Amino acid sequence: MFPTPIQKSPRSWQLTYQSLLPVALIFWLLPLIAVALFSVKPEGDFSGGNYWSLPSSFGGWDNYGKVFFQSDMPRYLMNSLLITIPTAIGAVALSCMAGFALGIYKFKLNLWVFFIFVAGNFVPFQILMVPVRDLTLDMGLYNTKTGLVLFHIAFQTGFCTLFMRNFIKGLPFALIEAARVEGIAEWKIFVYIVLPLMKPAIAALSVLIFTFIWNDYFWAIVLTQGVDSQPVTAGITSFNAQFRAAYHLMSAGAIVAALPPVAMFFLMQKHFIAGLTLGAVK
Amino acid sequence: MSTATVAKSEYESANRSWYKRNEISITPWLFLAPAILFFMVYVIFPIFQSFDVSLYQWDGLGAREYIGTSNYVELWDDPAFYTSLKNNIIWLILYLLAIPAGLFIALFLNQTVTGIRLYKSLFFFPFVISQVVVGLVFTWFYDPTFGLLNTVIGWVGLGPINVLGDPTYVTYGIIAAGLWPQTAYCMILYLTGLNAVDPEQIEAARLDGAKGWKMLWYVIVPQLKPATFIAFVVTIVGALRSFDLISIMTNGGPFGESRVLSFYMFEVALSEYGFRMGYGAAIAVVLFFIMLFFIAYFLYSMYKDEKGH
Numbered sequence: 001m002f003p004t005p006i007q008k009s010p011r012s013w014q015l016t017y018q019s020l021l022p023v024a025l026i027f028w029l030l031p032l033i034a035v036a037l038f039s040v041k042p043e044g045d046f047s048g049g050n051y052w053s054l055p056s057s058f059g060g061w062d063n064y065g066k067v068f069f070q071s072d073m074p075r076y077l078m079n080s081l082l083i084t085i086p087t088a089i090g091a092v093a094l095s096c097m098a099g100f101a102l103g104i105y106k107f108k109l110n111l112w113v114f115f116i117f118v119a120g121n122f123v124p125f126q127i128l129m130v131p132v133r134d135l136t137l138d139m140g141l142y143n144t145k146t147g148l149v150l151f152h153i154a155f156q157t158g159f160c161t162l163f164m165r166n167f168i169k170g171l172p173f174a175l176i177e178a179a180r181v182e183g184i185a186e187w188k189i190f191v192y193i194v195l196p197l198m199k200p201a202i203a204a205l206s207v208l209i210f211t212f213i214w215n216d217y218f219w220a221i222v223l224t225q226g227v228d229s230q231p232v233t234a235g236i237t238s239f240n241a242q243f244r245a246a247y248h249l250m251s252a253g254a255i256v257a258a259l260p261p262v263a264m265f266f267l268m269q270k271h272f273i274a275g276l277t278l279g280a281v282k
Numbered sequence: 283m284s285t286a287t288v289a290k291s292e293y294e295s296a297n298r299s300w301y302k303r304n305e306i307s308i309t310p311w312l313f314l315a316p317a318i319l320f321f322m323v324y325v326i327f328p329i330f331q332s333f334d335v336s337l338y339q340w341d342g343l344g345a346r347e348y349i350g351t352s353n354y355v356e357l358w359d360d361p362a363f364y365t366s367l368k369n370n371i372i373w374l375i376l377y378l379l380a381i382p383a384g385l386f387i388a389l390f391l392n393q394t395v396t397g398i399r400l401y402k403s404l405f406f407f408p409f410v411i412s413q414v415v416v417g418l419v420f421t422w423f424y425d426p427t428f429g430l431l432n433t434v435i436g437w438v439g440l441g442p443i444n445v446l447g448d449p450t451y452v453t454y455g456i457i458a459a460g461l462w463p464q465t466a467y468c469m470i471l472y473l474t475g476l477n478a479v480d481p482e483q484i485e486a487a488r489l490d491g492a493k494g495w496k497m498l499w500y501v502i503v504p505q506l507k508p509a510t511f512i513a514f515v516v517t518i519v520g521a522l523r524s525f526d527l528i529s530i531m532t533n534g535g536p537f538g539e540s541r542v543l544s545f546y547m548f549e550v551a552l553s554e555y556g557f558r559m560g561y562g563a564a565i566a567v568v569l570f571f572i573m574l575f576f577i578a579y580f581l582y583s584m585y586k587d588e589k590g591h
Contacts, residue, residue: 001392001479001481001484002389002392002476002479002484002497002498002501002502003389003392003393005393005394006393006394006395007394017393017395018395021395021398021401024390025401025404025405028404028405028408029404029407029408030430031419031420031422031423031430031462032407032408032411032419034419034422034423034430035418035419035422038422049428051428051433052428052430052433094316094317094320095317097313097314097316097317098313098314098316098317098318100313101309101310101311101313101314102310102314104310105306105309105310107307107310110310111585111588113314113318115581115584115585116321116326117317117321118580118581118584119577119581120321120325120326122515122519122573122576122577122580123325123329123570123573123577124522124523124544124566124569124570124573125523125525125544126543126544126547126548126562126565126566126569126570127328127329127332127563127566127567127569127570128324128325128328128329128332129332129547129548129551129552129562129566130328130331130332130335130342130551130559130562130563130566131327131328131331131332131335132324132328133342133552134331134342135323135324135328150320150324151324153320154320154321154323154324154325155324155325157317157320157321158321158325161317185305186305186306186309187309190313211410214412215411215412215413215414217412217413217414217525217526217529217530218525218526218548221529222548222552233412233414233526236414236415236418237414237530240418247422250418251422254415254418254419257412257414257415258410258411258412258415261410261411261412262407262410262411264410265403265406265407265410266403269403273406273470273474276467276470276471277470277471277474277475277509277512279508279512280471280472280474280475280508280509280512281474281475281477281478281508281509
């Protein structure tokens with residue numbers, strides 16, 4: 001193991017390390033801790049100029065209550081969910097199939113098709129912006145959640161296919177051969193043999209896509225406007241315009257907007273990290 | 283037994299349908315069809331359409347007017363374009379700091395003490411939060427009247443600095459905000475990589491008297507190559523995609539000094555400055571070619587890898 005395990009080093013360094021850990025963490029998360037602190041301070045602290053004192057009283061209920069009951073925040077959150085979940089399902093479904101095709105079958109264009117997915121996944125959003133917005137307008141889907149979902153599914157398919165294909169390549173090919181010898185139809189091999197083995201990859205991709213799409217801002221402002229269809233990342237700017245200079249409310253709003261992916265991360269940590277670091281180890 | 287099987291399969295192949303006979307070559311295309319369709323319509327065709335749009339003058343609604351390369355000629359003399367390009371290069375270079383910084387934190391956290399898993403998760407935290415929230419958090423962090431940064435440097439008698447209001451600091455201030463989640467991402471890549479480092483090699487190197495920096499540079503870092511490659515890819519892509527932070531923190535200001543190409547393109551094509559789709563597309567094409575240079579490198583590396591197996 002590198003660096004040398006702490007247990008093998010002198011007692012003094014062990015103690016230093018143990019005390020350094022929380023200090024480093026607090027330092028690392030300082031901007032967030034500040035916002036969390038702001039979000040539970042009562043309004044009076046700000047008008048009194050006590051930005052950095054401890055809260056004079058606990059204003060959390062009041063602040064978060066206002067975010068949930070006196071703003072459009074719940075609607076934006078709902079929109080985010082209605083955009084994020086169908087996207088995750090769609091992109092994972094498409095890429096399971098595409099990954100199966102590219103990971104199992106040997107055909108001439110295999111690597112070409114694969115590389116097109118990979119390359120497309122890296123292009124700057126701006127090169128797609130004008131045509132995609134135009135296409136969405138033409139289909140009558142501008143400013144709808146559907147329009148946003150369709151684009152997200154298509155774009156995420158690039159990354160998901162890369163992921164799924166590499167995962168399927170790692171499966172024992174003998175299983176497929178054995179099934180073929182038995183004369184099982186190819187689509188049945190997919191449904192009954194490969195799909196069950198892909199569960200960890202499906203879980204990993206679902207949480208990743210959930211997070212990516214929840215946090216998307218660019219496409220949200222390009223393809224939607226207003227409270228009917230905008231997700232929370234875009235909504236929070238109008239929220240902040242509504243509560244300009246009310247830092248306790250803006251902080252509470254920011255925390256609410258950030259929370260679902262954070263919760264997802266902590267609940268599904270293993271899958272999340274497995275997904276993000278796929279390929280980091282050979 | 284075996285003769286029976288052969289006979290049976292021969293009998294079958296004569297009677298099997300065309301689909302059955304070609305099942306293995308058709309199935310992959312059937313499975314690929316939906317993904318290819320979506321990807322073509324929303325990703326591949328639009329790239330070419332953008333090239334086309336960049337040759338027109340178009341407000342996005344009315345008729346297009348073909349103007350040849352005029353958009354590019356205008357771009358050549360546009361100071362805002364050069365500011366954006368310069369900032370893009372600064373972003374690219376400084377963003378790469380996330381890689382050593384991530385490695386450093388990963389090395390710091392690669393221990394087995396009580397609660398270390400929670401520490402690792404909490405260090406990773408900034409990456410999970412949307413860039414919009416990171417942008418807001420850092421805007422308040424930099425605020426000249428009450429921001430934490432100025433409060434702290436005020437204690438030692440410095441400041442206040444209005445980071446986001448000062449043309450010389452603004453880009454660096456935003457990059458620092460971007461480095462926060464990006465470093466967390468690189469850290470998690472390296473933590474995974476460190477987990478897989480071969481302990482025997484380390485022991486052998488220790489016996490040869492390697493330690494500290496030498497051990498890190500000659501023994502550990504070479505073994506982390508796959509992690510470094512991914513960290514490089516995601517950092518370059520992240521740097522060239524920087525949009526959210528700029529839009530939230532400064533909206534390109536002050537005086538357009540924090541623009542990058544991705545933001546400038548959006549501003550030209552879709553903001554109150556006017557709907558100049560053609561000009562925006564031309565900027566996007568330039569950005570695309572910068573990215574293409576890296577995409578080619580990524581694909582080449584992947585290709586070598588594929589052939590190596």
